[in-house]
Amino acid sequence: MPVDSHFPHLLAPLDLGFTTLKNRVLMGSMHTGLEDHKKDYPKLAAYFAERAAGEVGLIVTGGIAPGLRGSLSPSPSGLFNRLQVSRHKLISSAVHQEGGKVACKYCMVAVIAITL
Numbered sequence: 001m002p003v004d005s006h007f008p009h010l011l012a013p014l015d016l017g018f019t020t021l022k023n024r025v026l027m028g029s030m031h032t033g034l035e036d037h038k039k040d041y042p043k044l045a046a047y048f049a050e051r052a053a054g055e056v057g058l059i060v061t062g063g064i065a066p067g068l069r070g071s072l073s074p075s076p077s078g079l080f081n082r083l084q085v086s087r088h089k090l091i092s093s094a095v096h097q098e099g100g101k102v103a104c105k106y107c108m109v110a111v112i113a114i115t116l
């Protein structure tokens with residue numbers, strides 16, 4: 001990827017103190033639908049690993065509910081039980097293998113809708 005002179009630091013590593021990103025390219029949180037079914041996690045891990053291999057420094061996950069009451073679907077994906085945590089390790093391991101980092105963003109839209 002050519003370094004645009006407007007963004008001279010884009011491909012430089014970023015030391016956040018607790019971790020270092022290989023560059024400053026961030027993939028925003030996008031719900032793909034694959035998050036909603038356990039069987040699709042290997043596919044989701046492969047999808048994110050490809051982005052990490054393609055030099056995304058930090059991937060932000062989408063479609064993750066903060067709890068059952070804030071879920072987006074009847075079979076929500078979240079990080080509120082151990083099974084879901086082990087599923088997510090498929091994703092983080094695949095991304096780490098490609099030198100990337102992944103952050104989980106809870107989708108708050110449903111929570112806001114419920115509180116209103």
Ligand SMILES: Cc1cc2nc3c(=O)[nH]c(=O)nc-3n(C[C@H](O)[C@H](O)[C@H](O)COP(=O)(O)O)c2cc1C
Pocket residue numbers: 028029030031032061062063064105106107108
């Ligand atoms: C297909 C699609 C799925 C998205 N899914 C999520 C999501 O699950 N969680 C979330 O917080 N934001 C989600 N977003 C919002 C994006 O992360 C981003 O905040 C939004 O698109 C605004 O950025 P932009 O102006 O660069 O498009 C989604 C956006 C798109 C286009």
